[in-house]
Amino acid sequence: MKANRLSRRNFLRSSGVMLALPLLDSTLPGALAADKAAAPRRRMVAVTQTLGMHAPLFFPEQPGRDYTLSPYLEPLKEFRDDITVFSGVSHPQAGGGHQAAVSFLTGAQHAGTDWFRNSISLDQVIAERMEAETRFPSLSVGFSNLSWTRFGVQIPAEASAARLYARLFLAGSPEELRTQVRRLRDGQSIMDNVRDGAKRLQTDLGKEDREKLDDYFESVREVEQRLHRAEEWAKKPKPTVTVPQPQDIASGNDILGKTQQLIDVIHLALQTDSTRVVTLSMGGMASVLAVPGVTQGWHDLSHHGNEPRKIAELRILETAIMKTVGYLLGKLKGTREEGETLLDRTLVLFGSNMGNASSHETSNLPVLLVGGGFKHGAHLAFDRKNNTPLCNVYLSMLHRLGLEVKSFGSSTGTIRGLDMK
Numbered sequence: 001m002k003a004n005r006l007s008r009r010n011f012l013r014s015s016g017v018m019l020a021l022p023l024l025d026s027t028l029p030g031a032l033a034a035d036k037a038a039a040p041r042r043r044m045v046a047v048t049q050t051l052g053m054h055a056p057l058f059f060p061e062q063p064g065r066d067y068t069l070s071p072y073l074e075p076l077k078e079f080r081d082d083i084t085v086f087s088g089v090s091h092p093q094a095g096g097g098h099q100a101a102v103s104f105l106t107g108a109q110h111a112g113t114d115w116f117r118n119s120i121s122l123d124q125v126i127a128e129r130m131e132a133e134t135r136f137p138s139l140s141v142g143f144s145n146l147s148w149t150r151f152g153v154q155i156p157a158e159a160s161a162a163r164l165y166a167r168l169f170l171a172g173s174p175e176e177l178r179t180q181v182r183r184l185r186d187g188q189s190i191m192d193n194v195r196d197g198a199k200r201l202q203t204d205l206g207k208e209d210r211e212k213l214d215d216y217f218e219s220v221r222e223v224e225q226r227l228h229r230a231e232e233w234a235k236k237p238k239p240t241v242t243v244p245q246p247q248d249i250a251s252g253n254d255i256l257g258k259t260q261q262l263i264d265v266i267h268l269a270l271q272t273d274s275t276r277v278v279t280l281s282m283g284g285m286a287s288v289l290a291v292p293g294v295t296q297g298w299h300d301l302s303h304h305g306n307e308p309r310k311i312a313e314l315r316i317l318e319t320a321i322m323k324t325v326g327y328l329l330g331k332l333k334g335t336r337e338e339g340e341t342l343l344d345r346t347l348v349l350f351g352s353n354m355g356n357a358s359s360h361e362t363s364n365l366p367v368l369l370v371g372g373g374f375k376h377g378a379h380l381a382f383d384r385k386n387n388t389p390l391c392n393v394y395l396s397m398l399h400r401l402g403l404e405v406k407s408f409g410s411s412t413g414t415i416r417g418l419d420m421k
Contacts, residue, residue, distance in 0.1 A: 143283020
């Protein structure tokens with residue numbers, strides 16, 4: 001192929017229908033194809049729900065590779081070789097019970113105290129390194145907030161699959177696009193004015209204040225760069241997808257149905273390389289979820305006090321949650337990219353900020369890590385009384401994604417027993 005070489009942005013036209021071509025190895029110029037082969041795109045999806053998982057039904061009894069699937073892992077049996085199960089991991093001194101949810105992806109200590117201030121979440125560390133590569137550096141999705149900036153500011157989550165789809169794939173009118181670009185440019189000019197005004201103060205400041213101002217300038221530069229990148233992306237067409245925009249489920253109790261809708265859109269976002277970093281939170285704490293056999297609120301069931309009837313219903317509900325996780329894994333494993341599956345290239349983290357929600361314990365957290373190029377298939381069992389920092393798992397994830405950071409949160413090193421392929 002010469003002048004008519006196909007590219008990523010070529011389209012097939014037939015009967016008035018336009019379809020975007022998938023990324024094909026044969027359509028890439030030699031140097032680019034070699035580069036793609038050398039550095040495949042890596043992604044991360046973090047999924048959580050805030051009410052723990054009933055430990056006797058979640059954790060396998062045996063450590064190592066020959067463990068028997070627990071009842072909650074049975075719905076994921078087809079992915080067994082893609083999964084590492086962790087026990088005996090947590091965030092040291094997380095505290096806070098329910099309030100520890102804000103620390104699940106940060107590892108920040110003493111949640112719920114008057115002096116608590118959160119730190120940057122795992123997804124945002126990754127997004128900062130990857131933000132120039134995709135239209136959306138990250139997506140925060142679901143019914144509670146998992147994502148926190150470097151300055152401890154919460155990033156709101158999108159709970160509507162329809163709005164998320166529109167943001168990702170629907171083009172605005174020419175006038176709307178012009179307005180968007182104008183607002184972005186206005187933001188850049190405001191940042192210029194703020195920076196220029198601050199510089200005039202610099203000569204009158206002491207050493208400590210000048211250092212603070214230097215940090216401030218760095219933050220301003222980062223915002224300016226993001227505004228510039230956003231302006232460039234605003235001028236480019238959004239990906240074309242053949243899947244129609246979903247209609248949001250009306251029932252507020254059908255949390256798992258809504259979650260599946262969000263998963264469908266997340267899958268499209270990853271498949272079109274619109275983003276490489278996603279957080280997904282399941283909600284509905286006080287709701288009686290629309291799951292056959294469940295008659296009591298999720299929160300009440302999780303606080304079962306070892307009452308057999310409540311545990312029986314909790315098992316039905318939490319099994320449905322695990323099937324929803326399996327739905328996500330199936331979407332990723334069923335999608336091919338350059339000879340691998342999307343799951344091969346996507347680290348999927350599933351867990352909760354509480355171990356035993358009935359007693360508000362934040363130790364021995366239920367955690368799974370799936371896909372993404374690790375050697376999986378084992379239950380890595382650590383001391384359930386003197387837990388290993390969950391941030392050690394996070395540090396291993398960061399290294400797998402090519403971020404050679406020395407530490408993250410409360411990490412003491414990478415997690416023992418989890419090796420890259």
